[in-house]
Amino acid sequence: MAVRVPLQFARPEMRLARPVCDADGHLLVGAGTALDARVCLALRRLAVQSVVVTGADGLAGWEILPPLDQQLIALRHRMAGSDASTSMDLLSAAIGRYLARRAARLAPSRADDGPASSDGASS
Secondary structure: OOEEEEHHHOOOOOEEOOOEEOOOOOEEEOOOOEOOHHHHHHHHHOOOOEEEEEOOOOOOHHHOOOOHHHHHHHHHHHHHOOOOOHHHHHHHHHHHHHHHHHHHHHOEOOOOOOOEEOOOOEO
């Protein structure tokens, strides 16, 4: 199963589930590429922060980026304990919008179901 992980948790036994492309759509690293130290270093230099991988079976839950719906549920739980105020409502709404924009940026393209934008470049 493919999951999105921050690049700092990438391991050599993991392989890219999607290609990584630059902002113009040019291929940087192909799907199936092993995430060895050289590849990870190159991706870091390109400001890629997370990638979609296979072979992430041994990762802890906190090493995987959860889907948007889980992030929004966690946000509601965190905010539920705070006093209701306009500023807290505005903060919660702003965080929700940020998470939604980030999820849209990281999602696969609907046109070709190809590369999805990652944090920094496309993956």
